[in-house]
Amino acid sequence: MRLGGVDLAGNLLLAPMADVTNLAFRLMCKRYGASLTFTEMISSDAVVHGNEKTFLRGMTCEEERPFGVQLFGHCPETITAAALVIEEMFDPIVIDMNLGCPSPAITNAGCGSALLRSPEIVSDIFRDLCENVNTPVTAKIRILENMDDTLDIANRLEEAGVCALTVHGRTREQGYQGFADHRYAKRIKEELSIPVIANGDVKDGESAKRILEYTGCDGLMIGRAAMGDPHVFYRVSRFLENDEVIGTCCEQRRDDLLEYIELLEKFDLMTHVNMKAHSQWFTRGLKDSRRMRMEMGSADSHVSLVECIRNMCGNNSE
Ligand SMILES: Cc1cc2nc3c(=O)[nH]c(=O)nc-3n(C[C@H](O)[C@H](O)[C@H](O)COP(=O)(O)O)c2cc1C
Structure with missing residues (x-):
């Protein structure tokens, strides 16, 4: 899979997860075959204010590269200013914007999945980012209640210039409950010409293969199944390569x-x-x-x- 101008070794990505995807954990996932890893989401306000603890989240090392940094925020100018700092400091292959976080602490500030309710602001944020930042930009969304509104957001993102889109097949209201609905990723993949990555409930080789085949997506992003089990990337890769089922002990x-x-x-x-x-x-x-x-x-x-x-x-x- 090609992303942000780089040929990745495969198409399995580690999802950004707050308090989970620290550098040590990301490296473990990389060693087991994750083709791209993402930092925890980083506040664009905190970056612009020079918060030192925030910068720790972007810390990387050569072995991890290529890697991506995820930002969250609300104000287009602040997000772009933060992205410029991030690319200068860490040189990720992509800067991802979070449009999915359902936590009230984030959505009450108009960030994360709250942005999905403001399509105009989404267009503004991504136009500004893609025009002013050298690093390719990606976005990670949740689905909305209906297909048309979700497709509207996806189209706006592509028009603004994002180089790839990850679709977590749950609504904001679902949080992490219920099942991911991959009909949305499938439809978005059919409609857009940029790479689309399906996310939600990839747990093992079988689910990975089913979701990849059903959606026709370019890649898969794995979140919770990797928590405490970075080896999952190895098992899933082997299954996708030759249907081999590998246990864990x-x-x-x-x-x-x-x-x-x-x-x-x-x-x-x-x-x-x-x-x-x-x-x-x-x-x-x-x-x-x-x-x-x-x-x-x-x-x-x-x-x-x-x-x-x-x-x-x-x-x-x-
Ligand atoms: C503990 C935790 C923290 C998360 N933090 C983030 C985050 O910082 N940014 C983001 O885009 N998604 C975040 N997510 C959502 C995951 O990236 C992913 O979209 C979600 O877990 C669905 O994928 P899964 O079914 O493979 O877990 C988080 C999820 C969990 C469980």
Whole structure:
């Protein structure tokens, strides 16, 4: 798949996820075959105000490239100003704009999925961005209640000059409930000439193949299925290549979690969220995961957490 003037090695992308897609986690996904990774969404206001913590979110390294940065915001001038800072500092292959976040903290400020209700502002934002920024721009949308309104947004984005569009097949009201409706991505793919990426409920090789074939989309974006399981990119790739079904086991997760923690240390990203929340996700679906989670939850230092992880499979490996 070609995106932002770059030939990607494949067509599986890691979704931007707040508090999840830190650099260490993105690198793990890259190592397992994600062709493009995205930072967590970054506030364009915070970038323009020079907020240092915000800049940490855009931090990358050579091994991760190519990578994308996602911004959110509301005001066209601020978004463009932030994008100019981001391209200068981090040189991503694309700058993605968030038109999907349903969180009231974001939508009450007119950002994220709130923008989908203001098609004129969407056109203004993307015209301004695409005209003034050197980096190719992409957009990530949710669907609206009806096809025509969703197609209107998609067409506006293409007209303004975005180089690709990701479609999460849920409405803002759905949040993360129910199923993603991929009829929208299919229809948008038929209508637009830029690459379209389908997003929502890609969990494994079978769902990936079904959604790719049904929608005819150029690529797939994987979100929640990767949380605590970056290996999912390897399993999905192998299935798409030759229908091969690869399992996962406790030892695999343990080793991945240890590697992830080493990367957190290397990049000085050892925050509570990056350590504890991720550790819990890495036990999801494993036999005896309740016990593992309790032990990890009560670890009172980095050293004891790592010790817990080393012992996490015990004699109960799947
Ligand atoms: C914890 C979490 C954080 C998220 N943060 C973002 C974000 O920063 N930007 C964004 O565009 N979408 C965000 N999303 C939405 C995902 O990118 C994706 O669209 C959604 O999870 C559907 O894909 P999935 O079914 O593969 O998870 C987030 C989702 C989750 C679960």
